[in-house]
Amino acid sequence: xxxxxxxxxxxxxxxxxxxxxxxxxxxxxxAQRVQLVLNxxxxxxxxxxxxxxxxxxxxxxxxxxxxxPALIYDGKFLSESLILADFLDxxxxxxxxxxxxxxxxxxxKLVIESFGKVGTAFYKLIMTSEKVExxxxxxxxxxxxxxxTELAExxxxxxxxxxxxxxxxxxxxxxxxxxxxxxxxxxxxVIPFNDKFxxxxxxxxxxxxxxxxxxxxxxxxxxxxxxxxxxAGLPAYDI
Amino acid sequence: xxxxxxxxxxxxxxxxxxxxxxxxxxxxxxAQRVQLVLNxxxxxxxxxxxxxxxxxxxxxxxxxxxxxPALIYDGKFLSESLILADFLDxxxxxxxxxxxxxxxxxxxKLVIESFGKVGTAFYKLIMTSEKVExxxxxxxxxxxxxxxTELAExxxxxxxxxxxxxxxxxxxxxxxxxxxxxxxxxxxxVIPFNDKFxxxxxxxxxxxxxxxxxxxxxxxxxxxxxxxxxxAGLPAYDI
Numbered sequence: 184x185x186x187x188x189x190x191x192x193x194x195x196x197x198x199x200x201x202x203x204x205x206x207x208x209x210x211x212x213x214a215q216r217v218q219l220v221l222n223x224x225x226x227x228x229x230x231x232x233x234x235x236x237x238x239x240x241x242x243x244x245x246x247x248x249x250x251x252p253a254l255i256y257d258g259k260f261l262s263e264s265l266i267l268a269d270f271l272d273x274x275x276x277x278x279x280x281x282x283x284x285x286x287x288x289x290x291x292k293l294v295i296e297s298f299g300k301v302g303t304a305f306y307k308l309i310m311t312s313e314k315v316e317x318x319x320x321x322x323x324x325x326x327x328x329x330x331x332t333e334l335a336e337x338x339x340x341x342x343x344x345x346x347x348x349x350x351x352x353x354x355x356x357x358x359x360x361x362x363x364x365x366x367x368x369x370x371x372x373v374i375p376f377n378d379k380f381x382x383x384x385x386x387x388x389x390x391x392x393x394x395x396x397x398x399x400x401x402x403x404x405x406x407x408x409x410x411x412x413x414x415a416g417l418p419a420y421d422i
Numbered sequence: 423x424x425x426x427x428x429x430x431x432x433x434x435x436x437x438x439x440x441x442x443x444x445x446x447x448x449x450x451x452x453a454q455r456v457q458l459v460l461n462x463x464x465x466x467x468x469x470x471x472x473x474x475x476x477x478x479x480x481x482x483x484x485x486x487x488x489x490x491p492a493l494i495y496d497g498k499f500l501s502e503s504l505i506l507a508d509f510l511d512x513x514x515x516x517x518x519x520x521x522x523x524x525x526x527x528x529x530x531k532l533v534i535e536s537f538g539k540v541g542t543a544f545y546k547l548i549m550t551s552e553k554v555e556x557x558x559x560x561x562x563x564x565x566x567x568x569x570x571t572e573l574a575e576x577x578x579x580x581x582x583x584x585x586x587x588x589x590x591x592x593x594x595x596x597x598x599x600x601x602x603x604x605x606x607x608x609x610x611x612v613i614p615f616n617d618k619f620x621x622x623x624x625x626x627x628x629x630x631x632x633x634x635x636x637x638x639x640x641x642x643x644x645x646x647x648x649x650x651x652x653x654a655g656l657p658a659y660d661i
Binding site (some may be wrong): 256257259261262265266269270273274285286288289290292293296399 | 495496498500501502505506508509513524525526528529531532535628
């Protein structure tokens with residue numbers, strides 16, 4: 184397991200026999216998706232963290248797009264978080280993370296797809312807009328309503344039923360970060376989970392202690408620190 | 423099977439028992455993807471064509487995004503072309519359109535993903551740029567090189583081997599339209615398939631007569647007519 188993010192003039196660490204090579208970045212929510220699937224499956228992997236501001240030349244050689252997450256499996260370079268999650272679920276079937284019914288599986292995929300709006304609203308609020316504004320915060324809160332409704336209609340603890348499935352893991356990285364709005368704005372904006380989103384509030388408390396989620400969990404303060412430095416144009420990875 | 427595209431003040435046609443309801447648009451390449459999978463599987467379906475410039479109010483009621491393609495299966499509204507293609511392949515397993523190896527399946531998905539660049543370059547050339555320009559044409563031609571290389575490296579007739587698979591069907595709609603650049607530009611720009619892309623040229627000739635492709639094939643002239651009217655701000659659907 185790597186600890187530091189490798190940058191421009193680094194050398195790629197030797198691969199570990201019998202292990203997947205996983206290219207990641209500690210604060211990337213898309214990479215976290217793949218990490219959660221690897222954790223849920225217990226798939227042996229060795230992680231190489233990539234500094235996305237000063238990309239290693241060796242990484243750009245094998246992957247000109249220079250993005251994370253990516254995996255090497257059986258000598259093949261594989262990328263794209265949702266596609267990787269599907270691949271891992273098929274290659275390492277236990278425990279299955281998709282529902283076995285094709286109809287429920289596509290309905291679950293469409294929940295993940297529609298969740299994209301929450302991610303977009305979140306990044307607009309804290310990263311791409313000049314400053315954190317009430318109107319963007321309200322948009323973000325509004326984007327969570329269909330997700331709360333979905334969970335309420337399912338009538339289960341997790342989107343996957345009595346335990347997390349692919350939906351829970353694919354949307355989790357953004358929920359971990361939603362709580363960072365509080366420290367990021369010094370308490371000026373706080374998502375009213377308990378008041379407005381009681382199902383998601385309960386779900387969030389259970390997800391944090393899930394065996395796939397807990398080992399990779401970062402506190403709201405840690406995420407806020409990363410966002411603050413990134414917003415200032417000085418992204419810090421090894422914090 | 424519908425023939426006319428329904429618009430604003432239409433009424434939804436009654437559903438056909440034992441048949442999938444398929445919402446489509448005759449010139450939409452994404453809808454064509456789903457049509458090709460339905461054809462390849464021989465899945466009974468009844469098509470409702472949607473006028474995307476004057477969307478039916480009943481359609482916006484069931485799907486506020488108002489996009490195509492979409493399906494109703496077992497009372498559930500389903501959308502997104504690639505997700506629908508996956509669903510149909512699982513719900514109607516014969517003939518399977520994905521490779522049974524998870525590794526080959528993800529490699530195939532990544533080819534479809536990377537093919538997005540061709541679609542983007544094509545629409546830039548003929549639709550979003552003010553006029554058809556050499557530099558955009560060159561970009562489009564360049565975007566085809568990795569696809570030709572991929573097919574050459576596979577050493578097979580189709581991306582799927584000796585018959586088309588999901589890769590062939592998911593990228594086909596754009597190849598059908600690439601030949602329309604010739605009539606659209608009155609012969610000024612023509613993709614040099616025979617000279618520069620001999621594998622794709624041969625593949626294209628075989629795809630046109632494939633049993634899933636042929637029944638839905640439109641000529642370059644027909645596509646060019648649609649693009650010309652759309653570019654003029656007067657999209658015509660029932661041509």
